[in-house]
Amino acid sequence: MRYRFVHLLLGLALAIGGLVAGSPPAAIAHPATTACTTTHHDGFAMWPTKANDWNLRSRSGFQRDLLAELATEARANGIKFGVYYSIWDWHNPLFTSDFPAYVTQMKAGISPDIIINNRVGKRRAVDGDYGTPEQALPSGPPSAQLEESCMTINDTWGYAAWDTNFKSPATLVRNLVQLTSTSSNYLLNIGPTDTGAISTGQANALKGVGDWMARNGTTIYGGGFTDLVAQPGWGRVIRKGGKLYLVVYGNWGQTIHLSTKARLTLTGARVLDTGAAVTLTRSGDGYDLTPTGASTSAIANVIEADLSVPGAAPAGTGTGLKAEFWNNTTFSGTPVVTRTDATLNYASRYGGSPGPAINTDNFSSRWTGSIQPRYSEQYTFTTASDDTVQVWIDGKLVVANTTPHAPAVDQGSITLVAGRRYDIKVEQTENGGEAFLKLIWSSPSTPAQIVPASQLYATAGRTHICNDNASGVTYSGGWNVSSFRGLGDYADDVHYSTANGSLFTYTFTGTGADLLTEAYSDEGDVDIYVDGIFKTTSHLAYGARLPQVVAYSATGLAPGTHTLKGVKVSGTYMLVDRLDVTS
Ligand SMILES: [Ca+2]
Ligand SMILES: [Ca+2]
Ligand SMILES: [Ca+2]
Numbered sequence: 001m002r003y004r005f006v007h008l009l010l011g012l013a014l015a016i017g018g019l020v021a022g023s024p025p026a027a028i029a030h031p032a033t034t035a036c037t038t039t040h041h042d043g044f045a046m047w048p049t050k051a052n053d054w055n056l057r058s059r060s061g062f063q064r065d066l067l068a069e070l071a072t073e074a075r076a077n078g079i080k081f082g083v084y085y086s087i088w089d090w091h092n093p094l095f096t097s098d099f100p101a102y103v104t105q106m107k108a109g110i111s112p113d114i115i116i117n118n119r120v121g122k123r124r125a126v127d128g129d130y131g132t133p134e135q136a137l138p139s140g141p142p143s144a145q146l147e148e149s150c151m152t153i154n155d156t157w158g159y160a161a162w163d164t165n166f167k168s169p170a171t172l173v174r175n176l177v178q179l180t181s182t183s184s185n186y187l188l189n190i191g192p193t194d195t196g197a198i199s200t201g202q203a204n205a206l207k208g209v210g211d212w213m214a215r216n217g218t219t220i221y222g223g224g225f226t227d228l229v230a231q232p233g234w235g236r237v238i239r240k241g242g243k244l245y246l247v248v249y250g251n252w253g254q255t256i257h258l259s260t261k262a263r264l265t266l267t268g269a270r271v272l273d274t275g276a277a278v279t280l281t282r283s284g285d286g287y288d289l290t291p292t293g294a295s296t297s298a299i300a301n302v303i304e305a306d307l308s309v310p311g312a313a314p315a316g317t318g319t320g321l322k323a324e325f326w327n328n329t330t331f332s333g334t335p336v337v338t339r340t341d342a343t344l345n346y347a348s349r350y351g352g353s354p355g356p357a358i359n360t361d362n363f364s365s366r367w368t369g370s371i372q373p374r375y376s377e378q379y380t381f382t383t384a385s386d387d388t389v390q391v392w393i394d395g396k397l398v399v400a401n402t403t404p405h406a407p408a409v410d411q412g413s414i415t416l417v418a419g420r421r422y423d424i425k426v427e428q429t430e431n432g433g434e435a436f437l438k439l440i441w442s443s444p445s446t447p448a449q450i451v452p453a454s455q456l457y458a459t460a461g462r463t464h465i466c467n468d469n470a471s472g473v474t475y476s477g478g479w480n481v482s483s484f485r486g487l488g489d490y491a492d493d494v495h496y497s498t499a500n501g502s503l504f505t506y507t508f509t510g511t512g513a514d515l516l517t518e519a520y521s522d523e524g525d526v527d528i529y530v531d532g533i534f535k536t537t538s539h540l541a542y543g544a545r546l547p548q549v550v551a552y553s554a555t556g557l558a559p560g561t562h563t564l565k566g567v568k569v570s571g572t573y574m575l576v577d578r579l580d581v582t583s
Pocket of ligand 2: 386387430431432433434435
């Protein structure tokens with residue numbers, strides 16, 4: 001790392017990507033943000049700092065304020081202006097003579113609103129505010145921390161006359177597309193010459209990106225990861241709200257196939273650049289799309305498709321979970337602190353704990369209440385923890401890492417129903433040294449994020465998950481049980497029938513119930529009745545095999561005993577997998 005930056009006096013980096021919405025005006029590569037290296041480990045300031053004379057103005061004949069000019073120019077062009085500042089300063093005498101005093105001095109100068117990347121620590125998921133993969137393209141979305149990949153246009157960060165190994169516009173565009181499809185930012189480095197000029201090789205690369213962005217930038221700004229579809233071999237897919245952007249790398253004009261991973265409908269499609277028609281047909285586990293018109297880019301052409309997915313529940317009204325802390329690692333006795341925590345996002349590190357009354361070491365934490373998903377989807381829960389962690393949803397252990405550990409990222413998944421509230425319990429223990437706990441969730445429609453307070457409640461959940469063999473469920477008309485299919489069934493089992501007219505009846509006490517089952521090509525329609533009254537016909541035929549989809553939700557019933565009934569109407573199979581009940 002060190003050698004790379006020794007000779008770097010000015011590195012201007014362009015961050016292009018999904019974290020910033022909006023379309024800047026035409027520019028060489030349409031950056032959304034810039035990050036100018038104002039000082040690196042050598043401590044040499046590119047602005048006329050008053051702190052010392054180790055800066056551009058004092059040490060050269062260059063008397064203008066470079067950063068002020070860059071800031072003015074960036075803002076005039078609608079580009080967010082940022083600066084990169086290295087907290088390592090070899091020029092500061094304290095750095096070598098008294099490092100703890102140096103750290104204290106650095107901390108004293110930090111604004112609470114500043115963004116700190118993970119190089120403040122050891123580039124772990126618990127360090128800083130975001131991750132910084134270097135010269136690398138992550139294959140999937142970040143799980144425990146936002147990420148920004150930094151990369152050079154050639155092979156060197158600073159200007160190097162001998163380094164002419166410039167990446168092609170195609171490589172840069174496809175890097176940008178891949179990063180956007182994983183909800184990562186792209187920080188692309190420029191090393192200007194000693195006169196501030198951008199070399200022809202770098203300029204040509206940026207011009208190529210700019211040309212592509214001028215036609216297809218809608219794909220990038222505000223776009224991000226989607227798990228609604230499988231990433232294809234012919235390119236990448238990016239989601240932005242109600243649109244999917246299918247970035248096609250080659251063979252333009254041929255029919256491409258999009259495999260779906262969730263129940264969705266594409267209602268229209270067109271070529272983004274030209275508006276030319278795209279033929280859209282359901283096929284197999286998804287859609288076939290055939291564009292018309294000539295290719296307008298040898299790098300990549302983009303199809304814009306209109307996306308319809310089952311509706312989201314409105315944002316919740318929660319304020320967080322009940323939090324209890326003990327000054328022992330065994331949750332024993334009366335908690336020393338009981339309060340409501342809006343989110344679970346703690347970095348106690350060496351000297352701290354979640355509260356003044358809580359030990360720095362040897363404490364335990366428990367959060368309880370309920371969690372309310374906004375989508376009927378499979379949710380992945382991610383924890384970043386030290387020393388131990390366990391997460392239960394509706395009493396089921398979803399995440400567990402109970403061997404005391406250094407900061408670790410752990411995950412587990414469970415399918416939830418939109419708008420319902422399920423019990424959640426999170427336990428963490430701290431023995432010694434650092435202590436961390438983050439609770440993150442993601443789903444096909446939810447980018448990985450700290451679970452927001454609006455979806456957390458300090459009171460118990462009212463929805464409980466019941467298996468297809470639960471008491472209260474009766475089957476008539478020829479049913480069998482299939483277990484261990486390994487296809488994602490709840491409890492790895494389902495009831496199934498092949499006879500039209502077969503039915504199940506679920507008698508429950510509460511205000512609502514949900515039928516979850518499989519959607520697949522060999523399934524058909526199920527008529528749904530609540531309290532004996534026909535409600536709807538649920539269509540479960542779908543090209544892709546999707547476990548635990550919500551076939552019907554009964555909501556808002558008067559408190560009391562009710563029945564939910566499903567009758568097989570068509571298709572080869574009818575399956576019953578899971579029944580949730582809301583009291
Ligand atoms: Ca500690
Ligand atoms: Ca620890
Ligand atoms: Ca089941």
